[in-house]
Amino acid sequence: MPETISSRAITFSNWRDPLKLSTIEIPASPEENQVLVKTEAVSVNPIDIIIRLFCPPWFFSSNKIVGGDFSGTVIKAGSKTTYKPSDKVYGSVFNPFGATGSFSEYLLFDPQEATFCNKIPEGMPFTKAAALPVVAGTALQALEAHSEPLKDANVLILGAGTSIGYYAIQIAKNYYGAKFVAATCSSKSFERLIQAGASKLIDYTKGTTHEVNDILEAVKGHGKFDVVIDIVRDGSLFGYLDAVLKPKSEGGMFVEINAMKKMDYNHLNLLSMAPSWTYLYEYYKSWLGFSSFQFTNISEVKDPQFGGVIEKLWGEGKLDVAIDSVWDFATEYEKAFERVSSGKVQGKVMLTTGTSESE
Ligand SMILES: NC(=O)c1ccc[n+]([C@@H]2O[C@H](COP(=O)([O-])OP(=O)(O)OC[C@H]3O[C@@H](n4cnc5c(N)ncnc54)[C@H](OP(=O)(O)O)[C@@H]3O)[C@@H](O)[C@H]2O)c1
Structure with a gap:
């Protein structure tokens, strides 16, 4: 049996099932093309709500992890990736038809397959980085x-x-x-x-x-x-x-x-x-x-230009990142989803894991 890490994740199984905090097991050693990331912040997008609302009971055989946007720190990196431990990264692992998602304390994924995965521009806080991708x-x-x-x-x-x-x-x-x-x-x-x-x-x-x-x-x-x-x-x-x-x-x-x-x-x-x-x-x-x-x-797809555009604007002081509110990942996720459900948010609604400095 490979060594695993326990990770708390926000999940559901279908539209009748409320969001819940589950514990999942993730392989502790990434494959050569994968990174293992400790999540610092995630943002709630309207699509995260919509997917659960319209998910029939037969669609996911196990719990579906919510979300796409994330920021965090690489703790282990496969030899064929361009990342190393301690790199601060942000991106989107949005996967509407699969069980994976970003609302998990640890993420194991192939950066080449993610919609986005980039290093966080110098000086950008985790909370702001996770607000951007989608x-x-x-x-x-x-x-x-x-x-x-x-x-x-x-x-x-x-x-x-x-x-x-x-x-x-x-x-x-x-x-x-x-x-x-x-x-x-x-x-x-x-x-x-x-x-x-x-x-x-x-x-x-x-x-x-x-x-x-x-x-x-x-x-x-x-x-x-x-x-x-x-x-x-x-x-x-x-x-x-x-x-x-x-x-x-x-x-x-x-x-x-x-x-x-x-x-x-x-x-x-x-x-x-x-x-x-x-x-x-x-x-x-x-x-x-x-x-x-x-x-x-258009619908959002992979875009190799994205990281460079954000890096340039942020570096020149020409990018403001709007945050509506910040909530605790493990205890306040329901409030965060209620806030987005109102349709009145002024910026992104964020969940932070609170294990490291997010601002
Ligand atoms: N195609 C894609 O790939 C893609 C990707 C992401 C999101 N989306 C979709 O894009 C839409 C926007 O997402 P978002 O996260 O940017 O939204 P959001 O930040 O949640 O938008 C909230 C804001 O929308 C404005 N608003 C609410 N109802 C409105 C209406 N009837 N007419 C005009 N403005 C209204 C309000 O500002 P005011 O007070 O100024 O009206 C409110 O503060 C969603 O429908 C989402 O599902 C599509």
């Missing part, structure tokens, strides 16, 4: 979907009060050098989004007419947008996109991120996740070549 990675990939360079571009972000929106603003402005970044959000998010670099804020809670008029006004003043990134399935602009987006000959693109319109995760059903008819109409119109702009959707 949301900042999705923001980067939504901007990367645009094939033209975004320097001096006009960017519109729908639902910028989300964590993804927060990083989309910062990456567009501070990494790509976009000129004008307009963002829709509620007035609660105004202050932090201005600090993040938004050029113009539009309060979507005042209604569709107000939102569309404000966006058309921005087009009059600054020209059409190079890219619109939709993080909240906001259909308000459907029917106006020709007037808002540059033509595809100039790279005009609408990027949708397969999000949900309703962010109250206490009252979700399958319909909340389904795209609207107007969305499908725009998608297939573009696919068939009948739109003046390009309409696309």
Whole structure:
């Protein structure tokens, strides 16, 4: 029998089973392509809640470990990895269809197979590093979907009060050098989004007419947008996109991120996740070549650019990491999930293991 380490992990087995703290056994010696990491912090993403809510009893034969995002310290590294003990790392081991996940005191994984695994930039606390992978990675990939360079571009972000929106603003402005970044959000998010670099804020809670008029006004003043990134399935602009987006000959693109319109995760059903008819109409119109702009959707995948982008922005002091709240991993995980379920978080909800300095 190989030597194992006991690791406390947050798990469930299906939608009827509440989250629970379990103890699992992990091999203590990594294989040559694996690292063994002592987890310091993890962040709760909406998808972590959704996976449990829709998980049928027959799907996982054993307990499923929740989560994807993590930060921690390498304690053992296989000979074929680029890591060594004491390296501080962060990343995502998100695995929706498998039993593994990041909400465990120890993680054993192959960094090449993880969605992300990078060394933490100098001076970045564990809590901030674990807040980034899924949301900042999705923001980067939504901007990367645009094939033209975004320097001096006009960017519109729908639902910028989300964590993804927060990083989309910062990456567009501070990494790509976009000129004008307009963002829709509620007035609660105004202050932090201005600090993040938004050029113009539009309060979507005042209604569709107000939102569309404000966006058309921005087009009059600054020209059409190079890219619109939709993080909240906001259909308000459907029917106006020709007037808002540059033509595809100039790279005009609408990027949708397969999000949900309703962010109250206490009252979700399958319909909340389904795209609207107007969305499908725009998608297939573009696919068939009948739109003046390009309409696309993305889901986060592995991205070799991610670590370098974060390292550069952090090193230049141009990246703010927003934390909504920090909870204890072993005793407060239910409160952390309740907080994310409200759909009102302003930054990431974190769990820390408290075994080492996380700030
Ligand atoms: N495609 C992918 O790979 C991928 C990856 C990660 C996440 N996602 C999805 O992306 C979405 C955002 O995730 P996140 O973690 O960034 O969100 P989040 O941080 O949990 O977003 C919370 C914020 O969203 C805003 N909001 C809530 N309801 C809204 C609405 N109806 N319209 C506009 N804004 C609203 C609120 O800010 P205001 O007060 O300013 O409205 C709230 O503070 C989720 O649906 C998630 O499932 C997709």
